[in-house]
Amino acid sequence: MRRLTPRQYDRRASISMCAYVALMVLVWPLVRGTPATGIKFLLAVVPVLPMLYVIGLMALRIRYSDELEQRTHLVALGAATAVVGALSLVGGFLAAGKVVALDGSILIWVFPALVMVYGSTRWWVMTRLYGGAPDCDDGHAPMWRRMLLVAALMGFVGLAAWWKGDRDPFRLGMLCGMGASLLVAALVVLFRRRRKLP
Known part of the structure; x- marks a missing residue:
C-alpha cells in the first residue's frame, strides 16, 4: 500500500469521524429499544467500524513516517x-x-x-x-479548520439531541459550550495566523 499524503489522511479521518458521529446520533439510540439480541449486538458495534478504520489509518501513517x-x-x-x-x-x-x-x-x-x-x-x-x-501545517489541514469541523459536529449532535426531545440542560449546555469554545478558538487561531502572513 502506498503512503497517504497528509491531506488524504485528514480527508479520510474527517469523513470517518463524521460517519462515527452520524452513527452515534442515528443508530446508537436504537440499541436500547431493540429486543432481539443479534440485532442489538450489530447496532451496538456499528459505530465502532469508522473508529477501527481511523485506527488503521493512524497505523499506516506511523508505519510510513x-x-x-x-x-x-x-x-x-x-x-x-x-x-x-x-x-x-x-x-x-x-x-x-x-x-x-x-x-x-x-x-x-x-x-x-x-x-x-x-x-x-x-x-x-x-x-x-x-x-x-505549534501551528505548522506540514501538509495537514490547518488547525482552525479541524476545530471548525469538531465544533460543527458538536453542533450537529446538540441539534439532533434537541430534535429528538432530549432537553437535558446539562448535556445540551455542555455540547453548546464546547462547540462555541471550539468555534472561538478556531477564529482566534485563524486571526493570529492571518496576522502573521505578510
Missing part, C-alpha cells in the same frame, strides 16, 4: 497508555471499594481519553523537545 515521527508517536502513545491505564486502575479500585458507582458505559471514554492524551503529548514533544512550530 520517518524515524523522528515514529519516535514522537511512540513517546506520545506510551504517555497516553500510562496516563489512561493509571486512571483506569484508580477508577477500578474506587468502583470495587464502592467509593464511586461506575457502570460499564464508562469504558466508552477510554479510547477518546487515549486520543486526547496522545495528541497533546505528541504536540508537546514536537514543540518543546524538537522545536517544531
